[in-house]
Amino acid sequence: MSSPRKLRYAMVGGGHGAFIGAVHRKAMALDGQFELVAGALSSSPERARASGAELGLADDRNHGSWQDLLADELRRPAHERIDLVSIVTPNHVHHPVALAFVQAGFNVVCDKPLVHTSAQADELVAAVTKAGTVFGVTYNYTGYPMVREARYLVHSGALGTLRKITVEYNQGWLATAVEEGGANKQADWRLDPARSGAVGTMGDIGSHAENLAATVTGQHPAWVCADLTTFGAGRQLDDDAQLLLRYDSGARGFIVASQVAAGLENDLRLQVSGTLGTITWRQEEPNQLIHSPVDGPRRILTRGSPWLSPAALQAGRIPAGHPEAFIEAFANVYLGVAADIRARQAGTAPDPLHADYPRVEDGARGVRFIERVLASAASEQKWTAVG
């Protein structure tokens, strides 16, 4: 068997000082399936080119703007052209870039929250449908093998009928006024409505919470009751979100997300209870999933154990007890995208076991959910319909 060639990718955003761009690149490098061949790594042409040079881009594929990148790609012959573009810019740039590349027929991976408005989201979904391209959204926490095991347990019926679906996501990095002075590039754009969107914490990490719950349970809230709060003086966006949820199935749940939980790091927790048991997963200890059945001892399921589901096993690389973590989970999203791209390039049906990644529709649903959260937060009524 000869090696499949690496998939060629371009990156938009992710230049100097960006946090998440480097994570995407490491995740894509890890398994040897991708190579970076082109980029427009910043909205500043100078910074873009300097960043691209550092990453070893050839001069003729190191662009000052995403428009130049797109134009150049379209000029190139198929065997040189990128297989996908990875969009890791601040949120407000997602929509134009993603739409343009999709409409030009390129496969896309885009960071979350997908776009600012549901109108943009609908437009993008329609464009992807029309173009028939692959479109992944980096809800990276769903790439953790034990999240996939959680999804499996729910879908296999091990928990019975679901009753409670809860996600808590606490960070502390906005507990102090880190945005002052502008040195913290993350804080700078994430707290700016023009670039971040109409929500702050709800978009940055609340969107992960929504997607995590939906991915694991396959259920989407029908009603939300939201309280968004801004604790940091002078901020224009929420830095704390508390949501009660009702599901059409009768299940109840909540999402709480805070970036002012001083001293906490990245404390994302999922808990799902059904008539037969409860599962609990914590992102900071991601190699284990705790399953508390109603009729027997608690079980600690660990990544790599042979009794896990195929979906969880295929998402791991090394034996149990040799922990995998954030970058590996991130890489799993990209591996899912790669499997889909390769299948389409080969003209075959993608294997769902491997082509396992969040899609444009998941991103769009997240955007609509955020809009309903905003509506609820502004309302005097207890419950606001979702979807």
Add this chain to the structure above:
Amino acid sequence: MSSPRKLRYAMVGGGHGAFIGAVHRKAMALDGQFELVAGALSSSPERARASGAELGLADDRNHGSWQDLLADELRRPAHERIDLVSIVTPNHVHHPVALAFVQAGFNVVCDKPLVHTSAQADELVAAVTKAGTVFGVTYNYTGYPMVREARYLVHSGALGTLRKITVEYNQGWLATAVEEGGANKQADWRLDPARSGAVGTMGDIGSHAENLAATVTGQHPAWVCADLTTFGAGRQLDDDAQLLLRYDSGARGFIVASQVAAGLENDLRLQVSGTLGTITWRQEEPNQLIHSPVDGPRRILTRGSPWLSPAALQAGRIPAGHPEAFIEAFANVYLGVAADIRARQAGTAPDPLHADYPRVEDGARGVRFIERVLASAASEQKWTAVG
């Protein structure tokens, strides 16, 4: 120094098959400060007397009804009379018994939730005020030394200005239809509105959650938005509660309490965040309190460590690393009551360090809070005022 005599107590309720009565007795026995001398241990006279005999009560102090107990005590000379009565009946009996003993001048300890209605609660508070007696409510979780350390940290300013106050309390014992057949005495009365009151889970464990948050933070919610759910088929009371909270200080919070979290045991968690840090405490690992300051490493504070506050240290019995647990915490509530009774008997001011226990006013506030939760749950408005 000669030994202080043991305080004499009577118990109302707590006969055969009761869970919590035996816990009260063990808690009172632990430190050698109390002796059981009288009782009316069941609403059934036969069961009451049989239970009393088993506990070694003298025949003339082993009564078939609390009315007989009260009448008998009033007939006795002071040196024989009980120093306090402990009321551990189902909820609906709390009010008449507590009121009668208070009005007769007896010190009382009563289980939670205190009474069914705020009118009853107000009446009881007024009676206690008039009688000048000691009245403790067994919000036993506040007896844990590390909860007292949590309270100390908040009040000392170690967390700065509070922003988030959250309590989660998940149990799974009502996940299945344990009430069927009537063999589970706990489930039988706790799910019966006539005996349990207008709420189920919200009263049984939600009341603990409210009190724990209030005790540690000294703050009380101004607004509540509640969703109460009944999952168990045929049940008349909620078995799940989700509350969003707003405080006048600007803090936000939530309480979630469930007894259908299948497979979970007694998973009570408190988390409080302020501008300077976050504290986290779990009842199932009660000897430690986790403190995450905003500017340094996480600290695990452990019961018995010499650097704890006096309030936490005086609530412990044995060195750090030798765990104390539920019964010891329960006993601390009684030790607080004992300190107050002894001080009053001696005509001295109680030492607040030792006379540290939840009072009738705390119980009354809990009852009013439950009423506001019910009002919110029945309302279409998002926020219902509390207090």
Add this chain to the structure above:
Amino acid sequence: MSSPRKLRYAMVGGGHGAFIGAVHRKAMALDGQFELVAGALSSSPERARASGAELGLADDRNHGSWQDLLADELRRPAHERIDLVSIVTPNHVHHPVALAFVQAGFNVVCDKPLVHTSAQADELVAAVTKAGTVFGVTYNYTGYPMVREARYLVHSGALGTLRKITVEYNQGWLATAVEEGGANKQADWRLDPARSGAVGTMGDIGSHAENLAATVTGQHPAWVCADLTTFGAGRQLDDDAQLLLRYDSGARGFIVASQVAAGLENDLRLQVSGTLGTITWRQEEPNQLIHSPVDGPRRILTRGSPWLSPAALQAGRIPAGHPEAFIEAFANVYLGVAADIRARQAGTAPDPLHADYPRVEDGARGVRFIERVLASAASEQKWTAVG
């Protein structure tokens, strides 16, 4: 059913300032099965009587010496006489007191290590055999319900053939020179060979380690290779012990015990591996036992769960999730003694489920083991036979 009367006990040692005496009294008080009626609470007659008065002893049963206590008890009629004596003195007093009371026909509970020499131990075992009395040794860690579950798992074959038996017991309280100045009464006598015996840490906590391993596995080491170390300047006894062990069954193991593990509290851990799995228990989190089978997910067994063995269930008082701890485990040793005493008083065979406590033979075996450890530590040969 009428109540069984409380068992009357006397205490030798445990006066002012003693740590462990108060623990014994709380443990005995907890379940209402014992009452303290007599004592000789210190080797100083004045301190003994002052301590007894504080504990409410009647003047005529509050003695200045254990000899007076014994003489007085022998003078009393059976219905007044103590049912047992609890010996909680420094180690060097155990032997004369225990022997005298046994020879006089009294039931005894004695702290560990039992006595200083195997000759003393043999003498005591012979005396107990001759007298036919109950003799318990407070290896209190074996009173933990989850230790009993561990014992059950081993004996039920759940671990297969045992291969590794390891106990680690780390404390830090002797990391600094706490014995200087004499204010630390514990350190004062425990580091004095005349009162503590020929070993320090090996006797104080190493003896617990030996007994815990033996209780859970039913196996006793055949060979030991020991390294005893004294880290604290000027100390005459070891404050650190490291032992390699070989068992006749082919199993291997080790015991390490240290009291200079600075910053650690009471970190006692047991791990036993067999061909089918491994169990792990930590004293600082005593309500859970971790079972890692070779062919399935790790299981967390929790105290009070209905699927535990009868031996573990009967050793608990309250439901799962409501933690029990050190004093409750201690109390379980006394409950075992009480069950045995009551059975003998009733002329019936004790129920082994309830009469579950460490016996004089266990204490004697511990003393012999310590002697072999000392022999090994002094030898140039690698392995020293045990037993």
Add this chain to the structure above:
Amino acid sequence: MSSPRKLRYAMVGGGHGAFIGAVHRKAMALDGQFELVAGALSSSPERARASGAELGLADDRNHGSWQDLLADELRRPAHERIDLVSIVTPNHVHHPVALAFVQAGFNVVCDKPLVHTSAQADELVAAVTKAGTVFGVTYNYTGYPMVREARYLVHSGALGTLRKITVEYNQGWLATAVEEGGANKQADWRLDPARSGAVGTMGDIGSHAENLAATVTGQHPAWVCADLTTFGAGRQLDDDAQLLLRYDSGARGFIVASQVAAGLENDLRLQVSGTLGTITWRQEEPNQLIHSPVDGPRRILTRGSPWLSPAALQAGRIPAGHPEAFIEAFANVYLGVAADIRARQAGTAPDPLHADYPRVEDGARGVRFIERVLASAASEQKWTAVG
């Protein structure tokens, strides 16, 4: 700033079915500093070439033997030639390959245990010294950022004078007869003395334990007392090792390593105590280091926290709370090697902060230690000198 070119590497071993070769490749890919350009991926020429093809090696650099690889490299001009070779074969192949490449002037990374005998080790050290090449040994656990923080804490004096140095390393994968039938390639060669060397578990994971203790403390045992056991029927090598250790500094310690701890995964733990405190690290939860000072609360140090040492911070990629794990730690060893290679290529002194990796001397010390362990295990004398 332009990008530094990727370092070109060849791999010897690591073909189809090998576990560790793939880990090396992922670790080298992660940070974009290396590219695989050549290989001799198996001792079977056919398997070697098939494996190389799968990895995308050009035909003229995809060799059937390491001898061919070496000869070919020597023929190539400098700008094509590999910057280093990574040797990931079974142990018995390490020595000839490493020696040949070093003598030819190539930089080498070699798996552990380095070689079979101390004579081979000495020869290799001498060759490296003579050639002046870079030689790294993949004691990968020392690449964990929190291990580097542990080393920092020891060296900064935070623990005072060291007293106890302990490593436990328990795995369960050899608890059953996985070697039967030959399907488990790992078990097949690791239990074969011809390929694995004179020790089994002691070499495979005991060598990690020795290196971890040495790296963190900077101390090497002066005396060892060892017990090696073979539990698996028919095995020729130990599958369990227990070692007592004495250090010239007066410290004591132990290493226990087992591969028959049924049900355990990769449970490597380090604990170091000094006069001022204790640190504890567990490989299965690698992002935290627990520091228990003698005079204050326990602290949980977490990877990525700004208050860590430069050595720990530079070894991390992403913020605290976003866990890194095994592959990232492995990659850190390679980053250290890369820093050293680049510095030498640039003719500058390597920055010790970045050129932080285990060297040939560390590997040689490990080989000598194993020999002394074997001598001790075979001796009747208690203590065998090391070094």
